[in-house]
Amino acid sequence: MTEQGIFISFEGGEGVGKSTQIRLLAERLGKLGHQVRVTREPGGSAGAEAVRHVLLSGAAEPFGVGMEVLLFSAARNDHVEEIIRPALAAGEIVLCDRFMDSSRAYQGASGVLAPEFVATVERVAVNGVRPDLTLIFDLDALEGLKRVRGRLPETALAGAPDRFEKDDIAIHEARRQAFLGIAEAEPERCRVIDAAAAPERVAEAVWRVVSQALAARDLGSGADG
Ligand SMILES: Nc1ncnc2c1ncn2[C@@H]1O[C@H](COP(=O)(O)OP(=O)(O)OP(=O)(O)O)[C@@H](O)[C@H]1O
Numbered sequence: 001m002t003e004q005g006i007f008i009s010f011e012g013g014e015g016v017g018k019s020t021q022i023r024l025l026a027e028r029l030g031k032l033g034h035q036v037r038v039t040r041e042p043g044g045s046a047g048a049e050a051v052r053h054v055l056l057s058g059a060a061e062p063f064g065v066g067m068e069v070l071l072f073s074a075a076r077n078d079h080v081e082e083i084i085r086p087a088l089a090a091g092e093i094v095l096c097d098r099f100m101d102s103s104r105a106y107q108g109a110s111g112v113l114a115p116e117f118v119a120t121v122e123r124v125a126v127n128g129v130r131p132d133l134t135l136i137f138d139l140d141a142l143e144g145l146k147r148v149r150g151r152l153p154e155t156a157l158a159g160a161p162d163r164f165e166k167d168d169i170a171i172h173e174a175r176r177q178a179f180l181g182i183a184e185a186e187p188e189r190c191r192v193i194d195a196a197a198a199p200e201r202v203a204e205a206v207w208r209v210v211s212q213a214l215a216a217r218d219l220g221s222g223a224d225g
């Protein structure tokens with residue numbers, strides 16, 4: 001089946017503002033008449049949401065990084081087949097909070113796994129569905145963690161650092177560098193967004209990139225684009 005929609009992933013370390021920017025972009029696209037699908041990883045489909053808790057609670061940590069990446073990948077494959085591929089086939093704009101680059105940066109860049117193993121599980125998991133555009137939100141790791149700690153207690157994990165948030169600051173910084181490395185290696189797919197500015201300023205930077213991508217695909221960016 002031909003995929004007519006556009007797949008945009010949002011990546012970066014902890015607390016860089018991905019969810020905030022997805023919400024603002026979804027509102028903007030919706031007002032312009034686009035069909036928008038907001039989703040996230042790990043999760044997004046019923047099966048993958050069930051795996052999310054196992055991963056973020058730390059229940060899978062004793063199995064090791066290799067088994068964790070397999071769990072992320074199994075969840076990803078379910079998410080792709082149940083949600084993302086059908087949404088793209090229906091012409092929707094899919095906005096996904098994290099995707100394959102998070103596995104590359106968090107598990108792949110841990111130094112524990114062979115790059116070929118990470119690349120192979122990625123290929124199996126995505127099964128041909130890769131983002132058309134990836135926005136990599138770049139922010140000092142400590143600043144991102146401070147934002148996460150300050151988040152209002154409406155999120156399920158507020159107050160308690162999850163399996164990945166609890167890692168040393170050096171690990172968070174290594175993940176930031178890994179994301180920047182991905183952007184450098186795949187400039188045709190990835191754009192780095194400075195996430196340190198105020199949310200409205202970041203949203204404008206996001207819109208500049210997204211409206212260009214929509215125009216290139218003849219999907220239009222509306223009168224104000
Ligand atoms: N540009 C910004 N400047 C300051 N604070 C921000 C900015 N963007 C978002 N925040 C705040 O930082 C916190 C984290 O933002 P958000 O949940 O959007 O980040 P995230 O990248 O989705 O986080 P996570 O790593 O948990 O996925 C929230 O309290 C949010 O209101």
Ligand SMILES: Cc1cn([C@H]2C[C@H](O)[C@@H](COP(=O)(O)O)O2)c(=O)[nH]c1=O
Nearest residue numbers: 041042072098099102103106107164165
């Ligand atoms: C998809 C994916 C995610 N992670 C990590 C990154 C974050 O620490 C959590 C997700 O939490 P969020 O608040 O929803 O961003 O999971 C990972 O390590 N590997 C992955 O593939």
